[in-house]
Amino acid sequence: MVTPQDIKGWIEENLAGSRVEIDGDGHHFEALIVCPGFSGKNRIQRHQMVYGALGDRMKSEIHALSMKTLTPEEQASLEG
Amino acid sequence: MSIQEQIKELVESNEVVLFMKGSPDFPQCGFSSRASQILKQCGTHFASVDVLQNNEVREGIKQFSNWPTIPQLYIRGEFVGGSDIVMEMFESGELQKKLAGEA
Numbered sequence: 001m002v003t004p005q006d007i008k009g010w011i012e013e014n015l016a017g018s019r020v021e022i023d024g025d026g027h028h029f030e031a032l033i034v035c036p037g038f039s040g041k042n043r044i045q046r047h048q049m050v051y052g053a054l055g056d057r058m059k060s061e062i063h064a065l066s067m068k069t070l071t072p073e074e075q076a077s078l079e080g
Numbered sequence: 081m082s083i084q085e086q087i088k089e090l091v092e093s094n095e096v097v098l099f100m101k102g103s104p105d106f107p108q109c110g111f112s113s114r115a116s117q118i119l120k121q122c123g124t125h126f127a128s129v130d131v132l133q134n135n136e137v138r139e140g141i142k143q144f145s146n147w148p149t150i151p152q153l154y155i156r157g158e159f160v161g162g163s164d165i166v167m168e169m170f171e172s173g174e175l176q177k178k179l180a181g182e183a
Contacts (some may be wrong), residue, residue: 043165044147051148058148064111065149066164 001026002062007054014053030066039071082146083140091144091154095178096126099141102150103130111163115151124179155179 046069071075102108131138169175
């Protein structure tokens with residue numbers, strides 16, 4: 001079964017500069033992905049980047065992944 | 081008509097169309113339920129396509145949009161996103177503007 005750690009690893013390996021916080025039960029996952037590369041991209045483009053990092057796994061191993069995508073600046077201003 | 085052509089026609093002939101699992105009254109998945117609830121709350125009329133009724137459409141829409149998951153929302157022929165994006169846009173007010181043709 002896929003673990004949150006697996007998904008975190010796959011995204012961080014393949015999406016340069018990304019940091020992932022993730023939770024999940026093996027079927028449904030919720031992730032916060034922070035990446036400077038998201039800057040200037042709309043939500044669809046950002047999600048596509050994450051899907052790209054996960055590749056074929058989205059078709060087979062990951063049933064449901066809920067995503068929040070932020071740049072480091074956006075995250076800082078939310079926490080500020 | 082190929083499945084891609086059928087999907088193209090659905091997307092072009094309906095102002096707002098949601099590809100989902102189940103129907104707005106009987107959704108079969110939490111994410112699809114959320115997306116259709118949000119659209120209902122916006123008060124817009126929308127078409128919906130139950131991908132569970134047709135496996136070709138279920139796979140075809142993923143290729144068409146280059147997006148691996150369901151639900152998928154189209155507004156005036158443009159792919160808007162899945163359930164996370166629809167929710168974020170609803171919370172920020174962007175969805176309502178887009179539906180009204182202001183965005």
